[in-house]
Amino acid sequence: xxILVKIQGVLTAAAEIAxxxxxxxxxxxxxxxxxxxxxxxxxAMAFLAVFALALSLATGRLAERWASELAQTSTVRISAPLxxxxxxxxxxxxxxxxxxxxLRSRIMSEEEQMLLLEPWFGPDLPLEDLPxxxxxxxxxxxxxxxxxxxxxxxxxxxxxxxxxxxxxWRRPLVSAANRLRxxxxxxxxxxxxxxxxxxxxxxxxxxxxxxxxxxxxxxVGARDVYIARAFVRRFTIRALLGAFVGTVAGCLAIVLLxxxxxxxxxxxxxxxxxxxWLWPLTIPLLAALVAFWxxxxxxxxxxxxxx
Amino acid sequence: MIELENVAYSYGGGDLLTDISLRLQSxxxxxxxxxxxxxxxxxxxxxxxxxxxxxxxxxxxxxDVAALGRDQIALARRRIGVVHQECQFLDHxxxxxxxxxxxxxxxxxxxxxxxxxxxxISWVGLTKQQNQLPPELSGGERQRAALARxxxxxxxxxxxxxxxxxxxxxxxxxxxxxxxxxxxxxxxVLVATHDLNLIRTTKAQVSARVLRIKxxxxxxxxxxL
Numbered sequence: 001x002x003i004l005v006k007i008q009g010v011l012t013a014a015a016e017i018a019x020x021x022x023x024x025x026x027x028x029x030x031x032x033x034x035x036x037x038x039x040x041x042x043x044a045m046a047f048l049a050v051f052a053l054a055l056s057l058a059t060g061r062l063a064e065r066w067a068s069e070l071a072q073t074s075t076v077r078i079s080a081p082l083x084x085x086x087x088x089x090x091x092x093x094x095x096x097x098x099x100x101x102x103l104r105s106r107i108m109s110e111e112e113q114m115l116l117l118e119p120w121f122g123p124d125l126p127l128e129d130l131p132x133x134x135x136x137x138x139x140x141x142x143x144x145x146x147x148x149x150x151x152x153x154x155x156x157x158x159x160x161x162x163x164x165x166x167x168x169w170r171r172p173l174v175s176a177a178n179r180l181r182x183x184x185x186x187x188x189x190x191x192x193x194x195x196x197x198x199x200x201x202x203x204x205x206x207x208x209x210x211x212x213x214x215x216x217x218x219x220v221g222a223r224d225v226y227i228a229r230a231f232v233r234r235f236t237i238r239a240l241l242g243a244f245v246g247t248v249a250g251c252l253a254i255v256l257l258x259x260x261x262x263x264x265x266x267x268x269x270x271x272x273x274x275x276x277w278l279w280p281l282t283i284p285l286l287a288a289l290v291a292f293w294x295x296x297x298x299x300x301x302x303x304x305x306x307x
Numbered sequence: 308m309i310e311l312e313n314v315a316y317s318y319g320g321g322d323l324l325t326d327i328s329l330r331l332q333s334x335x336x337x338x339x340x341x342x343x344x345x346x347x348x349x350x351x352x353x354x355x356x357x358x359x360x361x362x363x364x365x366x367x368x369x370x371d372v373a374a375l376g377r378d379q380i381a382l383a384r385r386r387i388g389v390v391h392q393e394c395q396f397l398d399h400x401x402x403x404x405x406x407x408x409x410x411x412x413x414x415x416x417x418x419x420x421x422x423x424x425x426x427x428i429s430w431v432g433l434t435k436q437q438n439q440l441p442p443e444l445s446g447g448e449r450q451r452a453a454l455a456r457x458x459x460x461x462x463x464x465x466x467x468x469x470x471x472x473x474x475x476x477x478x479x480x481x482x483x484x485x486x487x488x489x490x491x492x493x494x495x496v497l498v499a500t501h502d503l504n505l506i507r508t509t510k511a512q513v514s515a516r517v518l519r520i521k522x523x524x525x526x527x528x529x530x531x532l
Binding site for chain 2: 024026027029212213215216217218219220221222223224225226303304
């Protein structure tokens, strides 16, 4: 019940802020540098928040892609003397074919292996002259296979076969991407807290500068919420406008980042995709909400000290 | 209206007022006198709830002030008009806006009450100055503007703290005649002043009780007044 009352109170306050009261606004004189400071702070913080958000979403996508793409595939590498390699490859293929959880397996062609090695050795690699192991790509079904059991069977049927399920290097990468995503959200939280702190300071400065206004209005019968509302409205609107400009600037900067090539590095993939472009719209609203609470609590605390 | 019973007020470890009892009834006119620093302003602040009594009971419009919340105090103040010696205005608002301030902060439609506002401004003789800013007014004009602001809500009680302190004799008389007029309209008036001549002159025009703060206590003044 009390939560409903609180929500109703917040909605009423929001409606009053949106609707405005010209006469009430006139009671508090223009707040000068504090208003400018609030607008600038909100703008700068929103600009940074756009990048933190983009970082968080990009790393989130990366983690999901690595997790889903790599979790479904693995590789069997066959390193054996040249005269045995063909037999062991066939034996390994047979083992894979009869392993529950393996959807399909495929021997990679020489061209595909060339492509894999090209970044290190360059093009025109004489693959036939090198002792390159044979690779089998394994795709598992949704249930997956028993890696330990498969290794044992491969050891028995094809001693040169080694199963690499990518776990060794996939886990730290996914973990790092998830950590980066969390750091992005932590950065957004810190930005919101910093914005709140700056706006609280600005609001307290404005309240201190208007001590006479507060005293006189209290004297003639103004309720605390009336006085607070005049300050809250001013700072909330300033924060909303500043954050909107900062968000637009941040989004433009993201758009103007170099485009991501398929094989591009991680940083060139920083940005928003699809409906994720709607996420930045929440930043001005969040800034306004932070400004609302920061100013309201600062105002009510200050007013409580005035008789 | 306002009732104080065995009230004391202490500040910095010492009593400023002690054992104060008074009942301000509807339509009454009181003077409060005493030397500077006797506690007249403190007494008025207790009446309009700017200060809280250290001891005793203060009741405003039948409510124990100690039990009132901040919002309830604000609402009660709308029924009390206060005129200070050092009139406090919002310097960025015009005289008319300052006079209408109690209407504004109580959420009333000032435009709908513009006729009443004009009449009141005319009554205190500030029609020409209504669009000026407060710093442009003389001492007497500021006092009249403060009086107009004090009565615009149609309060039941008017408390005036040295309302004639910064004005000449002629303006003092004019301000007192306005207060007498309000009293005749049924308002309770309490004027704190150390100007005994003003009290004598006013008493010739209205039935007023004169109280004196002496030795931190409230007394009924003697026949010398």
